[in-house]
Amino acid sequence: MLKYTFRRLGALIPVLIGMSILVFLIIRAIPGDPAQTILGDKASEQAVENLREQLGLNNPIYIQYFSYMKGLITGDLGTSIRTSSPISADIWPYLAATIELAFVALIIAVVIGVNAGILSAWFQNSIFDYTAMIIALIGISMPVFWLGLMEQWAFSLELGWLPSIGRESVRDPITPITHIYMIDTLIQGDFDQFVVVIKHLFLPGIALGTIPMAIFARMTRSSMLEVLRSDYIRTARAKGQKMFVIVYKHALKNAFIPILTVIGLQTGLLLGGAILTETIFSWPGIGRYIYEAIQYRDYPVIQAGILVIATIFVLINLIVDLLYAAFDPRIKY
């Protein structure tokens, strides 16, 4: 297992290098003079020259790449043009907001989605099965922004149970430590604020989690159906094993590999694709951070944001790969 882990880690290096080259080229692919494009036509000569110097555009391209890589290795993601502050310091609060939201969405999606899929397969062709699968179909087809607005209308406006926007009550802000507010409030021992944070996470978490939830449900159902028909399950049933144990213990383990793959992919999408949810719920996450950067043509920020999301995506895939081996000892590379 350890050897396998190291081999997977080794295989990661070329992927990360390739990714860094692509992201590096984004800014260089701007036609004409990138510095001029970023600053606009009205910018003075001096300002453009300063920016060229700051971005290192006056050097040959391979030197630019190496100094860029050197920066990355030392944790320097560049400097935002709009705020003139280092991106590595700026980016974390946004990333933390998205991670927190994606985590909640993922939990909702996995717990509900996987269980619904299992039960659907277990009681195939029952009313539950049909209902769950119709809901899943609706879930996949539902536009996130519409779902978000409906949630706000129902749970904030009509019922008044949950706040409709943001991560915290702005009138009573949370003192950030890690910027993952669930953790911060617990560290500070402020349970009231913890509840406030959870309440703020609820609606956007559901909005973001609905599509993956539906995907997991469908995926789990089909995967489980296949496994439930296999010989060893029949043997287990013949031995008089309880159905619950058969389904959740014997069948799920074998059915879980494809589900895990989908969970891994969806997790990556949750992190990068939360922009609509973040917009509707005014969630200050990384999607909006990059979106705003695009509006202001803040290329270093766009670059850094894409790099961070892509890296997380790759890391999640690594984790999924490692989990494969944990779930199924036959998997060895």
Add this chain to the structure above:
Amino acid sequence: MKKQFIRFGLLLVFMLLIVGCSEDSSTEGEGETQDPGETEKATELQDTLVFGRGADSTSLDPATETDGETFYVTQQIYDTLIDYEDGTTKLQPALATEWEASEDGKTFVLTLRDGVTFQDGTPFNAEAVVANFERWMSAEDFIYYGSMFGGYGEDEANIIERVEATSDLEVTFQLKRPSAPFLKNLAMSPFAIASPEAFDSLAENPVGTGPFKLDDWARNETITLVKNEDYWEDGKPYLNRVIFQVIPDNSARLTALQNGEIDLMDGVNPSDQTIIESDENLKVFSRAPLNVAYMPMNNETAPFDDPLVRQAVNHAIDKEALIEGFFEGNAEPAKNMLPPTIDGYNDEIEPYAYDVEKAKELLAEAGYEAGELEVDLWTMDNPRPYMPAPAKIAESIQKNLADVGIIANIQTLDWSTYLEKAKNGEMPTFLIGWIGDNGDADNFLYTLLGTGSGNNYSFYSNEAVDKILLEAQAATDDAARADLYKQAQVLIHKDAPVVPLVHYESLMAGSSTLENYTPAPTGSEDFTDVTFSE
């Protein structure tokens, strides 16, 4: 294997815990977290104002910016020399207590308020005012300076010959030529006086003399201001904190307001007006129109270099339908670029009536057959204060144009690129608007249609019009000025360089406990007097 089940079980338990927590707390905790009115009522009046708006400020240095989102905030942090009275564009003292113009209209002497200090402790005096003017004149980065005062530095166009500190609390402006709008210009948000010690980092660390100072800025999220304890107006401001929160979606913002998460919002969808009016916890504030939504046509390039085509387009657009459909009646059709409340508005002008046949005739006269003319019609990607639904309005105009035989292809772009394309004349025709800066006719007519003005997006140029507009700038007699503007509007109307669409009375909505809040026609007001009632 068992371990995994334990883990899975733990996960489930955790999940249930979360659900459990949030459910029982959602009823019990409501009062303290979501409805501040409830608990605070019992103790004391609310002293924090949360203002929900669509986008974040670009920077907090008003001198370099032109967007309303920036001015909303800088208006609280900085003061101008002269201020507008609440809800009007009449002038009242601010950092300058009195002012005097010479007979020839070329010298202005301002007496400054004594005992004012900037938020960083730097004393406010004539030197500081001069330093601000020198800064604005120094480079083209200070966009508004160039557009309001003509140019920079030693440029002949720069109307200010020199600014001098004639005593510690007296500033003398020597102008190159008389300028009637000069004093009104001084009241504009971009010409707020900043601490000379802080010039290098105003965008991030604003320092002014205003009622509030910056506490925290979480980009794209919130800007938190706190009371300036040393504010020069005794006892003011009444609020302790003002928080600007970005909520991009109009509907989500209204939900947040109804839910008590914010106290005031802009960008109310006109269609939501009835909802707000029927809610006893909310009230509507309307902003007196000092704006025009219009459709510039590039007067320099075909096909809009032909006045006949431009007139045809003017006849083709059904403004009443736009107002009915997208402004819920909260607008009036524009026949001039000037809003009717401004001195010099020419009410005698006969508007181009909505007349499909007439438009077709004019097009034929210009030599275009039906369907021969194809243009790109650009529209904004987000609502603006003068236009709540630009995409839909563009579609409606597209249909109007199709009716007279002009094929319009709708294009859109993000706002900053859009503005740049507009400045470069890269869009043949597009939707845009203008919010008056200082309540002066010059600020509409010369700014939007004067040859060489940075905001003349239609690239209209008519020597006769320019001559009248420049003459009006120099006139000292108000009645004579008004007459000149009326003449200019006649000529402009004939040339039809743009299609004036509507003057929009934009809506704000706020908590019914919000008091002494008066939206300024200029678009940004300070919250010095705002209070909450029970």
